[in-house]
Amino acid sequence: MYFEMAKRNLKRHKLMSFLAFMGIVIGVVSLSIFGIIGESVKNGLNEQNGKISYIEIIPNKKQGYFYFSEKDVKKLEIKKFNCEIIPILSSDEVMKYNRGRNETIITVYGLNKINMKKLTNKEISDTSIGINSYCLKNLGLKNGDYIKLKNSKLRIIKLKNNNNILSNLGLDYIISDNTFKQICGNAGYSKIIIKTSKNSKSKIKNESIKLLNNKENKAVVYNSLTMLSSIIDKLSLFLSAIGGVSLIVASVCIGNVMIMNVVERTREIGIMKSIGASKKDIMMLFLYEAFILGLIGCIIGTIVSYATGYIIVKYIIGLDMPLFALKYAVYGISIGLLLTLISAIYPAYKASKLNPIGALRK
Incomplete structure (x- = not known):
């Protein structure tokens, strides 16, 4: 019941649903794509390192040599x-x-x-x-x-x-x-x-x-590829963190959209309460709406991340994308969906606390 009503409400408020949806997609892409590219490049460097048949030994300058x-x-x-x-x-x-x-x-x-x-x-x-x-x-x-x-x-x-x-x-x-x-x-x-x-x-x-x-x-082993791999690993984490910030911003936008949604639907909520809808029903309805938006947005964002990452890694950088690089896509879906639901809790709670009589007057 909640699921069907949530779908109907999202279709009725297409512009707000679209804005929230795009925020989720952009956030998930920002979070996932840098991790996928960084992991692919690091894997390529590690494979190249395994093919090297020499050892490079340099003086330990930190110890004064x-x-x-x-x-x-x-x-x-x-x-x-x-x-x-x-x-x-x-x-x-x-x-x-x-x-x-x-x-x-x-x-x-x-x-x-x-x-x-x-x-x-x-x-x-x-x-x-x-x-x-x-x-x-x-x-x-x-x-x-x-x-x-x-x-x-x-x-x-x-x-x-x-x-x-x-x-x-x-x-x-x-x-x-x-x-x-x-x-x-x-x-x-x-x-x-x-x-x-x-x-x-x-x-x-x-x-x-x-x-x-x-x-x-006096001596240490130097490996430029290993050092570069470590730098890329840290850089990809840093860029993913920036993507995570954009996902947090997107979740704040979702919260704002949901609050505006509550304001616009005050009378509708009043009618639902007057015919017997409980606080739990109202809250669950808004959470289901956020869940549907979050799930679809995260899935689309992950597909875009994978496709874009694959094109960049395969055809621009010239490397193969390892299967385990997709863990960042999983991170994107999980974190995106979690933040979407968290951002919807307050608007859903606010909707559930509306006074039915006051809501009907508006």
Whole structure:
């Protein structure tokens, strides 16, 4: 009975019903879509991280360590992990290009020629610098051009972007270790790369950190994808919280619409009470109206969230949407419906307390 009467009343007050409905839809979409996209991106990063077959170890700067020494590298080499140990030098330098007319600050990396060949598949001489093709395009440079680091003139060798290790490690500017020491000095190694199999990565990571740290907390494992995943996780939660605020605003609007509904239907409520409707009947009628609006609005909002999220993740970002990302859609329905019912309690209570005689006079 309550359900049928609630449907009839919603149809009779189409504009108010539509405004409340749209508030719920927008609130649910705002709450769900950021979570769905964030969870999908995080899942894609975790999958990519699982494919990585190297470990990146950096000095623990929080403990005052900024470089690794030759002795540290020897420790790892003596251990014989049956994998490749690649120590890397780095320094921030001013690079001049276009015959000195332009300059920019870059992080230049120094490797010995054997390790350089392993990472870049290129022969980079002591008079050359390997630069990522993406960086070359941004700077308006091309293969064979010349740049200057301090007083050294170096010829550019283009490094392709399809080398996953280079792109993931951010090794955009590479020179030989001999050239690096002449230009930047030799303070020590800024990172150590250990190339290994995916199956033994976890074991070697733990053993190498234990070996380097020994009695001091000198080394930590760095993973840019894991850090990025953590940042995206926090960002998606933050954006979902903003969506939650919009859903709360929507629920306040629903409360206002319901109160206006009570005011407009005062005479109708008086008639219902005069023919025997109880306070419970009146209250349940208004709650059913809010429930129907909330349920339909939440379902439509969830469908819109999923469809929009799928299009963004699949065709714009280029990732697959994991099934567990739909938990945010469930959150949207649950929270949206709950807030809708809460926002309708006061208007429903106010309607149930109306004096029938006073209501009929209006």
